[in-house]
Amino acid sequence: MPLPFSAxxxxxxxxxxxxFGDIGICWRLARQLRHEHALxxxxxxxxxxxxxxxxxxxxxxxxxxxIEGVTVRHWQDQEGAFGPDDIPDIVIExxxxxxxxxxxxxxxxxxxxxxxxxxxxxxxxxxxEGCHRLxxxxxxxxLTKHFYFPGFNERTGGLLHEAGLDERRRAFxxxxxGMTAFLARFGVTVTEMAAxxxxxxxxxxxxxxxxxxxxxxxxxxxxxxxxxxxAPEQVAAFLDAAPVAGAYATRGSLTLRVLPFxxxxxxxxxxxxxxxxxxxxxxxxxxxxxxxxxFIWHIYPQDENLHHKKLRAFLAAYAQGLPALSATMLxxxxxxxxxxxxxxxxxxxxxxxxxxxRAETWRGAVLAQGDLVxxxxxxxxxxxxxxxxxx
Numbered sequence: 001m002p003l004p005f006s007a008x009x010x011x012x013x014x015x016x017x018x019x020f021g022d023i024g025i026c027w028r029l030a031r032q033l034r035h036e037h038a039l040x041x042x043x044x045x046x047x048x049x050x051x052x053x054x055x056x057x058x059x060x061x062x063x064x065x066x067i068e069g070v071t072v073r074h075w076q077d078q079e080g081a082f083g084p085d086d087i088p089d090i091v092i093e094x095x096x097x098x099x100x101x102x103x104x105x106x107x108x109x110x111x112x113x114x115x116x117x118x119x120x121x122x123x124x125x126x127x128x129e130g131c132h133r134l135x136x137x138x139x140x141x142x143l144t145k146h147f148y149f150p151g152f153n154e155r156t157g158g159l160l161h162e163a164g165l166d167e168r169r170r171a172f173x174x175x176x177x178g179m180t181a182f183l184a185r186f187g188v189t190v191t192e193m194a195a196x197x198x199x200x201x202x203x204x205x206x207x208x209x210x211x212x213x214x215x216x217x218x219x220x221x222x223x224x225x226x227x228x229x230x231a232p233e234q235v236a237a238f239l240d241a242a243p244v245a246g247a248y249a250t251r252g253s254l255t256l257r258v259l260p261f262x263x264x265x266x267x268x269x270x271x272x273x274x275x276x277x278x279x280x281x282x283x284x285x286x287x288x289x290x291x292x293x294x295f296i297w298h299i300y301p302q303d304e305n306l307h308h309k310k311l312r313a314f315l316a317a318y319a320q321g322l323p324a325l326s327a328t329m330l331x332x333x334x335x336x337x338x339x340x341x342x343x344x345x346x347x348x349x350x351x352x353x354x355x356x357x358r359a360e361t362w363r364g365a366v367l368a369q370g371d372l373v374x375x376x377x378x379x380x381x382x383x384x385x386x387x388x389x390x391x
Contacts, residue, residue, distance in 0.1 A: 003377060004384045009040045009088035012119075013075065015097040016047035021281035021300070023051045024264065025160065026094055028283070029119075030070045032162050032373045042088065044075040053261045078102075084110040090380055093118045093145070108141035112387060115380050116145045122159070122282050124314040129155040133379060146383065150372055152317060157379075158372040159286050166367075169292065172272050179273045182266075186259050187248065188223065195221035195255065197274040201230055201284055202298040206332055207341065208234035214342040216252035220349075224256045225270065278332075292363060294325070294355040296332055308335040318362060324351040 010033060014026040023045060030043045045051050052058040057067050064073050079102045087110045093099055096118055099107075107114055118136075120128070132149040150157050172178055180193055198215075202208065208231040215222040226235055228245045235243040238256055245260035262270065267284070271277050271291040279288040280298040288295035297314070299307045311333055319326045324347040331338030338344050369375075 003037075003039075003089075003381055004388070005089045007040065008038075008090070009042075010090040010092065011042045011044060011088045012092045012094060013044045013097055013099055014046070014094045015075070016045065016050045017095070020050060020054055021283045022095065023047070024054055024283035027051070027055060028160050028162070028264065029092075029373065031068055032160065033377075034069045036163055037373065037377060039090075040071075040088070041069075042071040042073060044073050046075040048072075048074055054264050054267075056263060082106040087114055089384075090115045091117070095119065095121055104138070104141060104143065108138070108143050113143060115383050115387075116143060117148045117376070117380070118145050120147055120149045122150045122286070123310050124152055124317045125310060126313070129153075132156050146379075148376060148379065152366050152369075154369050158369050158375045159289070159366060160373065161290060161367065161371040165290060169268075169272050169290065172269060173292075182269050183225075183273055186225065187246065187257060188225075192221075192223045192255055195223040196276070197223045197225065198276045198278065199270050199274045200224055200226045200278045202278055202280050202332075203301065204231055204233070205301060205334065206231060206278075206298050207334075207338070209237065210338075210341040211345070212238050212254060212256070214345045215254040217342060218253045218345070221253050222255070224254060225259055225274065226256060227259050227261050229261065289359070289363060289366070292356075292359050294352060294359060296325075296329055299333055305335070308333065311335060318358070322351055322355055322358060324348040325355055 012026050012030055014022055016022050026043060026045070030041045033039045034041045048058055048060045048062070052060050055067065058072065059065055062074065064071065066072070079100050082100070082103045084106050087107050091099070091107065091114045093116070107116065128149040128151060131147055132151070132155065134147050136145045136147065138144070148157050150159055152159070180190070183193065200208070212234065215224065228243065232243045235256065235258065238251065239247050239249045241247050241249070243258050245258050248255065248257040259270075268287055268291070271287055271293065274293060277288045277291060277293055277295045278298065279285050279295055281300050285297050288297070297311070299311050301307055311329065312335070315326045315329060319329070324344070327336065327338070328344055328348050330336035331344065
């Protein structure tokens with residue numbers, strides 16, 4: 001069913017907090033809305049430099065530009081620049097980033113008023129099921145914002161998953177020559193392709209040095225591929241050199257290569273090409289789930305260790321019957337002590353067949369609920385019809 005707008009328009013507002021996760025999610029969301037649902041999308045971003053790391057086409061000094069059909073605007077101090085005609089049909093406020101007061105006033109003055117959504121962070125905690133789609137009245141203006149929570153079951157809003165993603169993944173993973181050619185772009189040799197391939201993307205607090213030691217002293221060769229800027233001190237210590245793109249070293253059973261930061265489409269290929277992926281935040285965490293490979297998640301740190309509760313909620317849903325996977329993720333996030341990373345890694349490797357089976361069943365169960373963008377637009381449609389019928 002089409003949206004109840006003559007030519008649907010939509011704006012996304014994004015403040016970059018976690019360097020790449022926030023803009024990564026918003027950029028995927030904007031492109032899917034534009035390419036699959038033909039909406040005219042404007043993406044407001046306060047940090048174009050971070051945006052450019054995942055999308056090289058971004059001009060970091062441009063006030064406005066069009067990339068892949070999406071209008072990208074630099075969110076600076078445009079407080080007095082908005083009128084009702086500037087407001088689209090749908091406004092998405094990402095992670096409660098607080099729209100400019102002048103923009104909110106223009107929203108209230110528009111006829112009809114836009115559908116306003118607050119796109120929230122992903123969590124497996126039970127409380128989100130009671131908060132998904134809840135309304136929040138503006139304290140002064142005639143505006144209502146609704147909270148939209150992505151999630152893993154039918155009581156939440158789904159996950160970002162563009163059309164054709166599974167088909168592209170399967171084709172790539174069934175093409176050894178294609179995977180070899182892709183990794184060869186980063187200097188990976190044919191010999192290294194035969195090793196266990198691990199991608200590593202984490203926050204600086206992860207126990208990276210201990211894991212490097214376990215891999216170095218292990219019996220099986222490991223190739224670790226690290227995007228530039230990830231755990232720079234630990235990577236530099238292993239390399240005994242600057243951790244810049246192209247740097248590499250082999251010590252014992254571990255070969256470590258530093259990769260340039262790649263566009264989103266290439267990051268998906270990296271996840272698909274590796275045997276295991278260490279990911280962080282939200283965007284790469286979701287992409288690792290779609291990759292169908294074992295993964296270790298490094299969650300964004302929060303005050304009072306609130307992120308540990310979020311991690312345990314996910315593990316309770318995802319890692320049932322997988323004790324080594326749970327122990328590794330808890331230890332990686334400093335939520336549980338790991339006395340011996342080498343022993344822990346061996347236990348994790350023994351569990352890999354079961355983890356791979358779980359990855360496949362999990363992916364299918366989440367996808368059965370439908371993708372996030374389709375569900376979000378269904379909700380917009382419901383809200384708009386309710387708005388029209390209340391007038």
